[in-house]
Amino acid sequence: MTGSKPEQPDTPPKHLHIGAINPFALVEAILGRKLDWNEAAASHTLSSILQTDYEELFDMRFNSILYAGVRLNDRGDIAEPIPAKDMHTLTERDLVTPDFSKVEKLGDLSHVGLKDLDAIRVKHAFMSNGNLRLTLEPRSLGKTLCSSEMTTTLRELCTPFRINEKEEWAPPNGTWTDMGSCHRQDATMFSNPVQGAASNSWLIAALMSVAWSDPSMIRHCTRRSSHDDLDHDQSSHKTKDCSLSVKLYSKGGDKDASSATVTVNCELPTNNSSSQLMYCRPSSMSYMHHHPAKSLRTWLSGGSGIGSGSGGGEIWPALYEKAFAKWITHSSSSEHPDLTQTAHGDPVKAMAQLTDKTAQYFFTSSRRGQDLLGLVRTHCVNLRTIYPTVAWTHPSSDKFRGSTLVGNMAYSVLGWAAPQERKQYIILRHPWGATEFEARGGVVTSYPGVVAAPGGVDAKFWPPVEMVDARGVFAIETGNFKEYFAGMGVAK
Template identity: 45%
Template sequence: MVTSDSHSSSSPPGISSNNIDAYALFEALTGHKMDRRSIPSRTMSEDYEDLGNEDDDSPLLGQEPSPDEPPKEVNIGAINPYALVEAMIGHKLDRHALSTSRIISDVLQTDYEELFDLKHKSVLFAGLKLNEQERRAEELPENEIKILEERDLVTPDLSRVKTLNDLEKIGLKEVGDIRIKMARMQNGKLRLILDGQSLGRTVGNDDITETINDLVLPFRHNKEDREWAPPNSSWRDMNEALFRSIPRRFMMDGPPFAFTRNFHEQYQHRFDDPTQGAASNCWLIAAIFSVFWSNPAMINRSTRMLSSPMERSRRTLSVKFHDKGGRNNAETDTVEVDYQIPVNNSTDMPIYARSSDGFEAWPALYEKAFVKWMTGSQDRSRVDLTQAHNGDPVKAMAQINGREPRYYFTDRHSAAELAGLVRACSVNKRTISPMAAWTHATGDMFRGSNLVANHAYSVLGWVSEGQEENQYIIVRNPWGVTEPRGLTSYPGLLDRVEPEYWPPAALLDRDGVLSIEVQTFKKCFACIGVAK
């Protein structure tokens, strides 16, 4: 039994005690500081796992499902709309407010419920197109990406429209065949919402503004001679930018007195979970978090100082990545990056990957290091982070931890097999081998489900709940956002996971963490994988 030193102090004189401090061991393994005063009490029943139904169709006792053949091409990528809109408008959004959905919809010129499915050609999937037969995404060639100008977005004057015939006069041809998006009777009036794409263009997966192009896509459109930097941003030292942002955020979140005490209470959180920025590299951020979650010791968060006679001293981080073949790949090597990252000039916040508490550097540095490695860039400071705009989260986990990627396509395995796979990779209901999954590129389930199509999620573990002991798989959205209640609802999905429901939730920031019943998981997700 592992006990703490506080209990060993009562050992008789002359008898040595080799008991391990369990708290110190936990902190060393996870890299998190533990509040020893807030350890919950446990009951004996919590030490045992429910073995489930004896009649299920799981693989033979002691065996995991056989992995499937690795896919030839994986184009998983969905832009974080919260970070994208923040980068475009230059101020922070309240991610827990219902009104935020309206802001996102207005800025991205798309109905909120149509943002999260590739079949609507949403701008969140810029640079990708839908293969309807196989329900997967394919890359768009650069020559199919159109950069919209102001005149392209101009709409006609509708103030003089009085009849349906008037709509045809201003350019809406064949009104009788126009798709009706919504119809409602209210107080004797028929209210219709028609598809009016022929009257005015909006941004989409292949029609984008120059601002969105420079933020998320690697296409420079004859700007190769200009050093890449996102709009309204500059390359700055991350530590310096975060320090400058503290007073502004402190004034927004709390009173300007007792600064030291309030700062530590509000900003020195123990959660530094990687969160996706204004990019479509969900596959990479989900992979980084999955490795970090299953074994924090695999992630190097220790920087070193570099100094030379020609330049001032600066901190760098060295990371080793492993060759796994295919694209978004390179030979096994260790790369080094400094703290220079793109920072929004208005908010003093990183535009791309950041920690969930906003004050840790390593997620941004890991993102930068991976892109530098896969592109072969020789610049330690400035790397074009849009080059990783879609990819394979399962392979990326293996590129980070050096293990082998294993793929399990949900249409080839039963729900019981998928649940058994997660359980086989977990201890105490938490994954100890990094796991990730991605959703189908389209489907009715992505309208009002708190899930996103063609999106990568970290798989964190499992839990059983209810009288019939339904099996749930715990996943995390790399956006680090759980949508407010009232926006979404879907059977088989719980929109927030608390420690009382799933104890490992106490180890992470719960924003973006979802519990999905295994049958729903099988329906919504296309593939789950592990790197072991």
């Protein structure tokens, strides 16, 4: 690229509302227990709990609960916030469905409220063993969870719309727990940010991109020893306080505040039933299972356990999320900021807010696939990005039918690859820390031009993967990248 003219950035957008809730974290928070997402039944579990067909969960046009608080604009090309007045709370009565046990003929459907059969949309129709099997969409018979209608629990858990704004925020079935004893700074372990039950992939992807391109930019926990008197005598005991201080920089617009150093303690929301972290967590942390003390010992010792990680690491990703929420909500006096206020934002600006660099935007619509690959390559050394780089998807596409590529989602750009010097790929990392789970005969859904596996791409395909937890890392051919993604951004 020596001597070539640098790619000129585009005019920054006025607003970006990027983000989708991590369905795995959301379902675990609802159920209060850890689930194995590599099982073939995982898609059915997600669909059942979130009340949406699996293939419709990841596209904004279907208004799934993963997009709580945002909707497609009139043109259908970007996400826009849903006004608070248009957000509705569902009760148990709203979710009750009619009794179909006495339906024997199509005409009987009129007795349960289906008066206009000829106008009802047929979603699926096929013959099987001489039987005609129909799937109808009778919207008038009952409500389901969606982006603008949800239960009180989900509204408080994963949206920024508070019912009682005067009370200090805590998630439903959650408690602020001091995680200071979980502090373990181990340079041999990877601690990638994994998104939780808030729709803030824009922030989690930005965090990962900054940590990947320049680990020295990331601040870690500090611990302070103090002496507290036990009695009136001279006896005392030591307590260790864990905290993180990080400088955040104002870049204007929403999800912003005056430049400041924000300090947070190590209290984080955990689920009362499972003791798991409910929001952002490190990929290397074995989530505390049914026995918190035992799980903590396992994690602190670097052992493997149930969860998305393999032990070791520390909690800096969760503390960064907390610090960012404290900053944008001006909650300087509270150690319990509302983490859901980080929902939907601008991943490119977030990288600038974390580093005090300039946010540069490059939209895919005006560029060829090779131009986009060239843009990535100019910000790489030895196949790895050295400037924080992110990309975000279109809000809707016929291709978004699984959890690897998700509509209106931000991803970290880690570098590029050309295995066997043939096809060229852009390497991305999913903020959910996972790609499509395994099923019989392969994956549940597939994407043209995408190389993904539950364990991530391997070192033979892309050598730098050995420097990162590979889960959630996948590759996409340059031409397909342009099709799936709306834009890319760099902080430099």
